[in-house]
Amino acid sequence: MANGATSHDPLKGIIRRCIPALAIVGVVTLITTVSFLVVPIYMMQVYDRVVASGSFSTLFALGAITLFALLVSTALDYARSRLLRRMAIWFSQRTGIDAIEAGIRQSVASRNQTAQSLRDIGEIRNFIQGSSIVTGFELLWTPVFFIVLFAIHFYLGVLGLVSAGCMIMLSYLSEIVSRRSLFEAEKRSLVATATIGNSLRNAEAVEAMGMSDRIIGRWQKENDIALDLAEHANSRLAVIGAFSRTFLLYVKVVVVTVAVILVLNNEMSAGAIFAAFIVTALMLTPFSKLIDTYRQVIGARAAWGRLRTDLTIDSRDARLPSPMPRPTGAVTVDSLVYAPPGFSHAVIRGISFAMSPGEVVGIAGPSAAGKSTLARLLMGIVKPTSGSVRIDGTSVFQWERRSFGSFTGYIPQSVSLFDGTVRENISRFTDVPIEDVIAAAKRAGAHEMIGHLPFGYDTRIGDTGYTLTGGQRQRIALARALFGEPRYIVLDEPDASLDQEGERALLSAMRAAADNGATVVVISHRASVLQVTDKILILKEGRIQFYGWRDKALEELGLLPAPGPERRLVKAVDSHAGR
Numbered sequence: 001m002a003n004g005a006t007s008h009d010p011l012k013g014i015i016r017r018c019i020p021a022l023a024i025v026g027v028v029t030l031i032t033t034v035s036f037l038v039v040p041i042y043m044m045q046v047y048d049r050v051v052a053s054g055s056f057s058t059l060f061a062l063g064a065i066t067l068f069a070l071l072v073s074t075a076l077d078y079a080r081s082r083l084l085r086r087m088a089i090w091f092s093q094r095t096g097i098d099a100i101e102a103g104i105r106q107s108v109a110s111r112n113q114t115a116q117s118l119r120d121i122g123e124i125r126n127f128i129q130g131s132s133i134v135t136g137f138e139l140l141w142t143p144v145f146f147i148v149l150f151a152i153h154f155y156l157g158v159l160g161l162v163s164a165g166c167m168i169m170l171s172y173l174s175e176i177v178s179r180r181s182l183f184e185a186e187k188r189s190l191v192a193t194a195t196i197g198n199s200l201r202n203a204e205a206v207e208a209m210g211m212s213d214r215i216i217g218r219w220q221k222e223n224d225i226a227l228d229l230a231e232h233a234n235s236r237l238a239v240i241g242a243f244s245r246t247f248l249l250y251v252k253v254v255v256v257t258v259a260v261i262l263v264l265n266n267e268m269s270a271g272a273i274f275a276a277f278i279v280t281a282l283m284l285t286p287f288s289k290l291i292d293t294y295r296q297v298i299g300a301r302a303a304w305g306r307l308r309t310d311l312t313i314d315s316r317d318a319r320l321p322s323p324m325p326r327p328t329g330a331v332t333v334d335s336l337v338y339a340p341p342g343f344s345h346a347v348i349r350g351i352s353f354a355m356s357p358g359e360v361v362g363i364a365g366p367s368a369a370g371k372s373t374l375a376r377l378l379m380g381i382v383k384p385t386s387g388s389v390r391i392d393g394t395s396v397f398q399w400e401r402r403s404f405g406s407f408t409g410y411i412p413q414s415v416s417l418f419d420g421t422v423r424e425n426i427s428r429f430t431d432v433p434i435e436d437v438i439a440a441a442k443r444a445g446a447h448e449m450i451g452h453l454p455f456g457y458d459t460r461i462g463d464t465g466y467t468l469t470g471g472q473r474q475r476i477a478l479a480r481a482l483f484g485e486p487r488y489i490v491l492d493e494p495d496a497s498l499d500q501e502g503e504r505a506l507l508s509a510m511r512a513a514a515d516n517g518a519t520v521v522v523i524s525h526r527a528s529v530l531q532v533t534d535k536i537l538i539l540k541e542g543r544i545q546f547y548g549w550r551d552k553a554l555e556e557l558g559l560l561p562a563p564g565p566e567r568r569l570v571k572a573v574d575s576h577a578g579r
């Protein structure tokens with residue numbers, strides 16, 4: 001990989017840890033395979049010895065041995081399926097955490113929410129606990145049956161080999177005729193699911209603007225293509241499946257015919273007819289499952305490939321593994337450049353500035369200037385294309401996330417609250433005394449508002465809970481950002497839905513946090529908010545137009561702070577930024 005970067009693939013370690021269990025499954029399958037041979041041996045012995053000698057004691061002894069061997073085989077079969085089920089559960093538990101982290105990484109990078117990794121884990125789990133792995137090992141051990149067939153008679157061995165070869169060719173044919181259609185069907189089906197998932201998230205707009213028929217139409221188009229492709233592949237597979245079932249019957253008839261001819265030619269005993277028949281049937285059983293197994297393998301292989309891509313972390317994207325101590329809060333931004341993944345056009349174009357603890361820095365500028373992108377870079381949510389953002393000398397992107405979160409507060413541009421109570425949302429799902437939650441709510445000026453909710457701090461909110469207004473959501477988000485007295489706070493338009501009282505609370509909360517030693521960054525279009533900042537940064541087309549003390553900004557912009565500073569400042573910021 002370029003620049004000496006390496007990548008960490010967690011699935012490699014998982015496979016390594018599965019090897020002992022798979023080895024046990026392999027050995028158990030060998031034992032059960034061999035134990036199946038007791039049936040043809042029993043048949044041969046009964047016919048050749050018991051019938052000839054008329055000895056009941058031999059018959060019962062042979063019966064007892066056969067029953068015991070089959071009983072052992074059943075117990076091993078049960079133990080094997082239990083082991084595979086446990087392995088499947090372990091796999092999904094072990095990869096589930098990585099998959100959720102990968103989902104968060106992808107959502108942040110491409111802003112495209114996806115739970116595909118979790119669905120892929122489900123598919124692989126079903127594969128592990130299904131019949132495919134056992135069938136694979138059964139195929140591996142079929143030489144045992146070939147040896148026995150050859151031992152009975154050379155011709156029967158050759159017949160077994162030829163028919164197994166035909167079954168392999170039939171399943172290979174099924175792969176050729178269905179691979180592309182099945183792959184394409186799966187892709188289309190994922191697109192259809194993504195289309196409907198996105199529309200459900202925008203359900204209000206869909207409903208209000210009567211778009212549901214067009215949304216359904218878009219989904220239907222993709223879904224119909226997926227169904228057509230799957231049907232095309234499945235009908236071809238069905239033909240091959242029917243043919244291979246009939247072929248199996250033919251093989252058995254041919255085996256019996258050849259065996260009888262050999263007996264009539266005195267080349268083997270009559271009991272060997274039964275043995276040859278049963279051994280051939282046992283030998284062909286895993287081959288007959290090949291077509292179904294193949295379909296499961298295709299699905300699991302695609303899921304595995306996607307999961308590997310999602311879970312593999314480039315060493316350049318990795319966070320530091322160990323927690324870091326609470327910093328003083330000195331932030332330096334150095335030659336920062338950011339181009340969204342897959343785009344060559346930079347949104348942030350080489351900016352440098354510094355912020356000190358105790359400062360409130362206001363960021364302003366026209367729409368699409370790159371303000372929210374800068375906020376995400378300041379929080380270490382996305383990785384800079386080049387340059388860096390550091391707190392006390394450590395890159396914010398690389399900072400171990402749990403310790404980073406313990407000293408930071410953030411309000412994203414579109415406020416999102418989690419499914420849970422107000423208390424859980426403010427405390428970020430940590431188990432802390434209610435007093436700490438109330439203190440954060442008071443600092444955000446949200447305590448009284450929360451008191452008016454149906455169950456106060458225990459009111460359930462989020463997608464399925466009590467519906468909050470935009471202003472209420474923003475106040476709770478501010479309380480969440482201020483929880484734990486953070487040293488570094490980034491607020492992206494925290495005032496968008498606030499009334500005057502809410503705005504007053506926001507301004508005093510920002511000031512109090514800074515007076516307490518925090519570094520506060522606020523993005524706002526409102527002059528009233530920018531008025532309480534210490535410094536102002538004006539961004540335009542990803543470049544800094546102005547960065548300096550607020551009063552100097554006013555001076556440079558040729559404005560007096562009073563009277564009516566708010567309106568004048570906004571006008572000045574906009575005209576300076578060329579809006």
Ligand SMILES: Nc1ncnc2c1ncn2[C@@H]1O[C@H](COP(=O)(O)OP(=O)(O)OP(=O)(O)O)[C@@H](O)[C@H]1O
Nearest residue numbers: 109110111340347366367368369370371372373374
């Ligand atoms: N992941 C991304 N993929 C593609 N383009 C992106 C991505 N993130 C940001 N952009 C583009 O970068 C530009 C800056 O976006 P950003 O949201 O940072 O602007 P902003 O200054 O916050 O605007 P506003 O004030 O309207 O919120 C926009 O043109 C946006 O379309």
